[in-house]
Structure formats: C-alpha cells, structure tokens
Amino acid sequence: MSSIAGQKSGLVWAVHLSAAVLVILWLFPTVGLLVSSFRTADQIATSGWWKALFPSQQNLTLRTAAPETQVQADGLFVIEGSLFEDGSSKVITVWGTNAKGIDSYQPGDTAALRRGGRLTVQADGSYRLEGEEEFTGRRGPRVFVTAEVPPEFTLANYHKILISGGATDNMAKAFFNTLTVTIPATIIPILVAAFAAYALAWMEFPGRALLIAAIVGLLVVPLQLALIPLLKFHNGIGIGKGYLGVWMAHTGFGLPLAIYLLRNYMVGIPRDIIENARVDGATDFQIFTRIILPLSFPALASFAIFQFLWTWNDLLVAMVFLIDATGETTVMTKQIVEMLGTRGGNWEILATSAFVSIAVPLFVFFAMQKYLVRGLLAGSVK
Amino acid sequence: MHPAIQGLMTIAFGVGGCVGYFYFSNLLVDKVIFPAKGEHIARNIRRANIVRPWLFLAPALLALGLYLAYPVVETLRLSLTQRVPGGGYEYVGLDNYRQMAGEGKFWEALQNNFLWLLVVPAASTAFGLLAAQLTDRISWGNIAKSLIFMPMAISFVGAAVIWKLVYDARPPGTEQIGVLNAIYIFFGGDDPQAWLTIPFWNSFFLMAVLVWIQTGFAMVILSAALRGIPEETVEAAIVDGAGPFQIFFRIKVPQIIGTIVVVWTTITIVVLKVFDIVFAMTNGQWETQVLANYMFDKLFRANDWGVGSASAMVIMLLVMPILVWNVYNARREMR
Incomplete structure (x- = not known):
C-alpha cells in the first residue's frame, strides 16, 4: 500500500516539475527581450541577459587622480578620492598595482608603489595615496581591481525609442499610426457583422443555410489572394495606399470570423425572449438593438479582442495597403522589420522597440483573457 | 488632415x-x-x-x-494573364504556372511549406495536449496556462525579434549573448553557430517560433475538451487498473480526437499563410523560402503579378481540402 502511495506522490512531483519546465521554457525568450531592453548596448554585447540578474565580477583597470590634485599634510604629499564615479555600488574584492598581480591585496591593505609612495584602497573604491616626496607625471598610478558589480538597469533605451531618438529609432510616430489603424478597424466590422449575424441567426429566408456555409468557407480563404485584386481596386477608385484602404481591408478580412462568432452566440439566446418581444410588438430592429446586442456582449468582446490583436500585430496588410514610398504612415511592425535589416546588431534598440510594440497587446491579453478564451472556444470547438 | x-x-x-x-x-x-x-x-x-x-x-x-x-x-x-508593356493584360494560359514550375525557389518554397505542414501542427498540438494535461489538475494551473498562452498576443514580428536574440551568434572566443549558443558552448560545442544560416535545419529554427506561438492556442482548446470528458470513463479505467499513461492515451485522447483534428486543421491554415516570421528573420535566404514569402517577392520585388497570382492560387489549392471539410462539417451540424 505504501509503495502505491509513494508512487502517486512521485507522479504528482513529476507533473509539477514538468509543468514548471514547460512554463519556464515558454517564458524564457520573452523575458530575455524584456531584460535586454533595460540594459545598455555595452552590457548586452558583453554578457548574456540571464547574467544581468545577478551581480557580476569585473576586472577593471583604473587610475588614481592626477598628481596635480595632491595636497600637503603633516609633511606628506597626499592624493585622495574614489576610484569609481559617484553613486557607484561596486564592491572591490581584491586589487593590485600591476598587471601580473591583480589580486595581491585585500581591501584595506596598503601597497608600496614601485615609483614611491604608499597606496591604500578600501572596498568601496576610496583610496589614499601618500608619499614623502612630491608625486610627478601627468597621470596617477594604475590600480587593477576585481569588483563585484550589482545588476544595473537603465531606462535610457525607452527614452531614446519614445522621445529623443532620431527618425529611424523613434517609435512614437509608428505607435500612433498603429493605433490609428487599429481602432476603426476594430469597431466598424463589429457593427456590420452584428446585424448580419442577427439575420443569419434569427430570421427565416431562403438561402440562409447556403450563406452560412459560404461564410464558413471564407473563414479560411488566405488573404494572400486578396492582395493584388484589392490593390488594383483601391487604385481604381482613387484611394490608393492610405488609412481608408487599410481600414476597409481589415474590415473585409475580419468579417467572416465576426459573423461566425456572433451568429453562433446569438443562436444560443433563448427563443422565448425574442418571441415575447415580438408578441409585444417590437420590430426586428428594436429586438436587435434592445435585446440581442446587450445580451451578446461577451461575444462582441471576444471578437473585438481578436480583431484588435490581429490588426495591431499585422504586417502584411499594412505593407500592401497602407505604407507608401514616403514612409510617413509606417506602423510599428514594419519599422521593426526595417530595424532588423539595418540595425541587426543594436540589440538595445531592437529589444526596446519590440517590447514597446508588444506591450499593448500583452496588456489587453492579460486584462481580457477570459473573453479571449471564450471566443476561441466558440470559434473552433464544435 | x-x-x-x-x-x-x-x-x-x-x-x-x-x-x-x-x-x-x-x-x-x-x-x-x-x-x-x-x-x-x-x-x-x-x-x-x-x-x-x-x-x-x-x-x-x-x-x-x-x-x-x-x-x-x-x-x-x-x-492566367500577363501584363503587356504599355498597359493592359493578355491571356497567356498556363504560362505563369509553367514559369513558376521552372524556378528552383518555388520548389524550395513548396518543399519547405510541406516540411512546416508536417512539423508545426503536430508539434503545437502535441505540446498543447501535454500542457493541457499537465496544468489541468495542479493548483497553479491557471497561471501556468496564462503564461504558455501569452505568446499568442505577441506579433509574429515581435516573436521574430525575440527569437533572433535566442539564436544570436557572436564571434568564437567572445561571450555568447544568444541562449542557444551559450548552451551549445556550455555543453562542449566548439564554435558558435549562426543557426539561421544552416540550410535545412534553419527551417526548424523558424518553425520553433510558430510552435511557440501556437501551442497556447492548442492548449486552451484541448484543455476545455479534456474537462468535458465524462468523469465516469476515467474512474472506470482506474477501477480496472489502468495506469496514468494508459488513461491518457487509451481513454482521454480517443474521446477528444474530434477536437484534436479541429486544432490540427486550424494550425495547418496558419502554417500555410505563414509570412511574417520568414520575412522578418531570414527573408527566404539560406533555403528557408516559403510560399507566402515567395509570393510577396514576386508581387512587390519582381513586380510580376502573373506569377505572384499563380503562387497565391497554389496556397489556395492547399487550403481547399480544409475549406471543403469545414463547410461539410458546418452543414452537417446545422441539420
């Protein structure tokens, strides 16, 4: 009996452990991007981001202040100061006075310099150099220290990307362009689809089944097929490349899913409610706006999230229908792709831009996950 | 304005x-x-x-x-047409398709697409099923689900940047900042590899990105299906002495096979249209071309609308069986 119980708890442990491994595996790449966006270009280039979370050991070659800053006190010539810049939280573990013995002294020890004078270095980097004779030369003597550097993060990348960066680095404009594309492209299809979904769910007319089948078919039509004919069409009616075109395209491409999701949801609304309203003399238009729309809120929210994520994250539709040669209307995804090409090695810029572009969808995702899951289940599980 | x-x-x-x-x-x-x-x-x-x-x-x-x-x-x-110099189009029959069939890049794209079709839906569904089963009964299951589901909200372009950092390679001897190379060196690999430039295998590194994104989707839907399994069937199996693996593969999986097929076909559609990932990460270089990117190349770089349309039709043709199957199922349900 005990062996069975032991086996069981072993299995439970295995489940917890494998779930944890899976989660870490799935989270690791994104965390890498997030951490990198808070590091300087130097830090990113010299060590892996996973090391940024822990204190690191650094070997530094520093100099004391120049002899011209020396003062005379009690018959001695003295130079005092700190090896590190102000506010540094580095801690010296060992130090030395020449390249061959960089770990000769502990913090607090005093070393006799070859060129005369005695040097004392403390753990926080403050030092005192004193000697009976005047120090000469233009620069102070070298000090080799091994220091423990605590994790360091900076917001400079975000400042550059959002505010101060030049034309190719600044994402502010692309951010607003993306927003401009997304909001109308999310709202308009909902309205158009809701009316159609109501007709398909609750009105009797010949050809209804055929229409529903057609919409199920259109759900999977690759939008690659639509690119050339629609570009020709947009050029033909004179709107060319621009916001109007991209809004219309997103509306068209989003409609099958919208109608499908909303119809499936509306069919589930109890028949009694609608019949009662009819008996009371409500017209179809009233039934739709007063009863169906408020009751369908969860389905509307689901679709709104899908459409928002899809339009925010889209690259292809924006490249074909929106962005013209001037690049004035570029969206974030396009700008990041361009950066990947031109600034492939500048990870601080890339990581920060990418994170700026995925922050909004991630927020929406975590805030409205319930509706997203509900929509997914309604959309695919039959 | x-x-x-x-x-x-x-x-x-x-x-x-x-x-x-x-x-x-x-x-x-x-x-x-x-x-x-x-x-x-x-x-x-x-x-x-x-x-x-x-x-x-x-x-x-x-x-x-x-x-x-x-x-x-x-x-x-x-x-079926071709632009004639000076404007207008002329009917050329199957010439565009013939020209396309003569291009090595097209066959490379087709071959890669089939490879993607074999690997990505299978891997995503398998990982999704695993994640669904693992997170189903544990106390922090909902948090785990949320985190595995999260890549779904990230754009393909954002994912491309994330994974390019994972695959990054630095010159030999210097410290590696890409996780994959760091692990490779740690386990005794000799020189850091530029993973995305190794033909054939690089396609798999691109596929990993899509699997990473789609697993959450598969998990959410399969997890709902697993919860819908009648408790009695599992209990009966336990009484009959079935082990955990037998219960999973013999009792649970057969009962949700319909949902697995739906997930599989949905991801298949995504794979057929995959464009952004390849476009942003390799742009079809080093033998990673896929159909959607090949088509984009033809349309907007070569400016050849005839061959571009022909390759779009190939994508449509590949989608067709799933389209017919979906419509057939929808009609059956409405009866």
Whole structure:
C-alpha cells in the first residue's frame, strides 16, 4: 500500500516539475527581450541577459587622480578620492598595482608603489595615496581591481525609442499610426457583422443555410489572394495606399470570423425572449438593438479582442495597403522589420522597440483573457 | 488632415453610417414602401419580412463579396494573364504556372511549406495536449496556462525579434549573448553557430517560433475538451487498473480526437499563410523560402503579378481540402 502511495506522490512531483519546465521554457525568450531592453548596448554585447540578474565580477583597470590634485599634510604629499564615479555600488574584492598581480591585496591593505609612495584602497573604491616626496607625471598610478558589480538597469533605451531618438529609432510616430489603424478597424466590422449575424441567426429566408456555409468557407480563404485584386481596386477608385484602404481591408478580412462568432452566440439566446418581444410588438430592429446586442456582449468582446490583436500585430496588410514610398504612415511592425535589416546588431534598440510594440497587446491579453478564451472556444470547438 | 482626426472621423462616419443605414432602411421599409396598414396590410407585412433580412445582410455581403469572394476569382484570372508593356493584360494560359514550375525557389518554397505542414501542427498540438494535461489538475494551473498562452498576443514580428536574440551568434572566443549558443558552448560545442544560416535545419529554427506561438492556442482548446470528458470513463479505467499513461492515451485522447483534428486543421491554415516570421528573420535566404514569402517577392520585388497570382492560387489549392471539410462539417451540424 505504501509503495502505491509513494508512487502517486512521485507522479504528482513529476507533473509539477514538468509543468514548471514547460512554463519556464515558454517564458524564457520573452523575458530575455524584456531584460535586454533595460540594459545598455555595452552590457548586452558583453554578457548574456540571464547574467544581468545577478551581480557580476569585473576586472577593471583604473587610475588614481592626477598628481596635480595632491595636497600637503603633516609633511606628506597626499592624493585622495574614489576610484569609481559617484553613486557607484561596486564592491572591490581584491586589487593590485600591476598587471601580473591583480589580486595581491585585500581591501584595506596598503601597497608600496614601485615609483614611491604608499597606496591604500578600501572596498568601496576610496583610496589614499601618500608619499614623502612630491608625486610627478601627468597621470596617477594604475590600480587593477576585481569588483563585484550589482545588476544595473537603465531606462535610457525607452527614452531614446519614445522621445529623443532620431527618425529611424523613434517609435512614437509608428505607435500612433498603429493605433490609428487599429481602432476603426476594430469597431466598424463589429457593427456590420452584428446585424448580419442577427439575420443569419434569427430570421427565416431562403438561402440562409447556403450563406452560412459560404461564410464558413471564407473563414479560411488566405488573404494572400486578396492582395493584388484589392490593390488594383483601391487604385481604381482613387484611394490608393492610405488609412481608408487599410481600414476597409481589415474590415473585409475580419468579417467572416465576426459573423461566425456572433451568429453562433446569438443562436444560443433563448427563443422565448425574442418571441415575447415580438408578441409585444417590437420590430426586428428594436429586438436587435434592445435585446440581442446587450445580451451578446461577451461575444462582441471576444471578437473585438481578436480583431484588435490581429490588426495591431499585422504586417502584411499594412505593407500592401497602407505604407507608401514616403514612409510617413509606417506602423510599428514594419519599422521593426526595417530595424532588423539595418540595425541587426543594436540589440538595445531592437529589444526596446519590440517590447514597446508588444506591450499593448500583452496588456489587453492579460486584462481580457477570459473573453479571449471564450471566443476561441466558440470559434473552433464544435 | 491629421491621421488621428481622420481616424476619429472614420469611426464616427463608419459607426454613424452603419447605424443610420440600418435604422432608416428599416424605417423606409416599414413605413413607406410596405406600410403595415391600409387595404394590403397582410401582404405588406409579409413582403417587408421578405426584404428585411437582406437589409440586415447587405453591408456585410457587400464587404465579403468585394474583399474575399471577388479576389479569389480575380486572382485566378490574373494568374492566367500577363501584363503587356504599355498597359493592359493578355491571356497567356498556363504560362505563369509553367514559369513558376521552372524556378528552383518555388520548389524550395513548396518543399519547405510541406516540411512546416508536417512539423508545426503536430508539434503545437502535441505540446498543447501535454500542457493541457499537465496544468489541468495542479493548483497553479491557471497561471501556468496564462503564461504558455501569452505568446499568442505577441506579433509574429515581435516573436521574430525575440527569437533572433535566442539564436544570436557572436564571434568564437567572445561571450555568447544568444541562449542557444551559450548552451551549445556550455555543453562542449566548439564554435558558435549562426543557426539561421544552416540550410535545412534553419527551417526548424523558424518553425520553433510558430510552435511557440501556437501551442497556447492548442492548449486552451484541448484543455476545455479534456474537462468535458465524462468523469465516469476515467474512474472506470482506474477501477480496472489502468495506469496514468494508459488513461491518457487509451481513454482521454480517443474521446477528444474530434477536437484534436479541429486544432490540427486550424494550425495547418496558419502554417500555410505563414509570412511574417520568414520575412522578418531570414527573408527566404539560406533555403528557408516559403510560399507566402515567395509570393510577396514576386508581387512587390519582381513586380510580376502573373506569377505572384499563380503562387497565391497554389496556397489556395492547399487550403481547399480544409475549406471543403469545414463547410461539410458546418452543414452537417446545422441539420
């Protein structure tokens, strides 16, 4: 009996452990991007981001202040100061006075310099150099220290990307362009689809089944097929490349899913409610706006999230229908792709831009996950 | 005009236009054309009810027809024509397809697409099933699910940047900042590898990105299906002495096989259209071309609309079986 119980708890442990491994595996790449966006270009280039979370050991070659800053006190010539810049939280573990013995002294020890004078270095980097004779030369003597550097993060990348960066680095404009594309492209299809979904769910007319089948078919039509004919069409009616075109395209491409999701949801609304309203003399238009729309809120929210994520994250539709040669209307995804090409090695810029572009969808995702899951289940599980 | 103002105006115009259209067209039908009064009241109400569904459907049908149905036909037509210098088109029969079949890049794209089709839906579904089963009964399961599901919200372009950092390679001897190379060196690999430039295997490194994104989707749906399994079947199996693995593979999986197929086909559609990942990470270099990116190349770099349309038709052809199967299922359910 005990062996069975032991086996069981072993299995439970295995489940917890494998779930944890899976989660870490799935989270690791994104965390890498997030951490990198808070590091300087130097830090990113010299060590892996996973090391940024822990204190690191650094070997530094520093100099004391120049002899011209020396003062005379009690018959001695003295130079005092700190090896590190102000506010540094580095801690010296060992130090030395020449390249061959960089770990000769502990913090607090005093070393006799070859060129005369005695040097004392403390753990926080403050030092005192004193000697009976005047120090000469233009620069102070070298000090080799091994220091423990605590994790360091900076917001400079975000400042550059959002505010101060030049034309190719600044994402502010692309951010607003993306927003401009997304909001109308999310709202308009909902309205158009809701009316159609109501007709398909609750009105009797010949050809209804055929229409529903057609919409199920259109759900999977690759939008690659639509690119050339629609570009020709947009050029033909004179709107060319621009916001109007991209809004219309997103509306068209989003409609099958919208109608499908909303119809499936509306069919589930109890028949009694609608019949009662009819008996009371409500017209179809009233039934739709007063009863169906408020009751369908969860389905509307689901679709709104899908459409928002899809339009925010889209690259292809924006490249074909929106962005013209001037690049004035570029969206974030396009700008990041361009950066990947031109600034492939500048990870601080890339990581920060990418994170700026995925922050909004991630927020929406975590805030409205319930509706997203509900929509997914309604959309695919039959 | 500032785009933001234009956007607001479009929202106002679009929403107002829609509401106005529906409201006034209904009003027109009910009060003016077929008023529910006078000597023909019964006939009028009947006729109004025949017309009304089409009022509700009209804007959607117009948009669907123009933006999805018409392009299918038009693309088919364009794939059989060729632009003649000086404007206009001429019918060239299957010449575009013949030209495409003569290009190595096309066959490379087709071959890669099949590889993607084999690997990505299978891997995503398998990982999704594993994640669903693992997180189903543990106390922090919902948090785990949320985190595995999260990549779904990240754009393909964002994912491309994330994974390019994972695959990054630095010169030998210096510290590696890409996780994959760091692990490779740690376990005794000699020189850091530029993973995305190794033909054949690089396709798998690109696929990993899509698997990473799609696993959450598979997990969410399969997890709901697993919860829908009647408890008695599992209990009966335990009583009969089935082990955990037997329960999973012999009892649970067969009961959700329908859902697994749905997940599989949905991801298959995504794979057939995959564009952004390849475009952003390798742009089809080093033998990673796929159909959607090949088509984009033809359209907007080579400016060859004929061959571009032909390759779009190939994608459509590959989607066709799933389209037919979906429509067949939907019709069966409605009966």
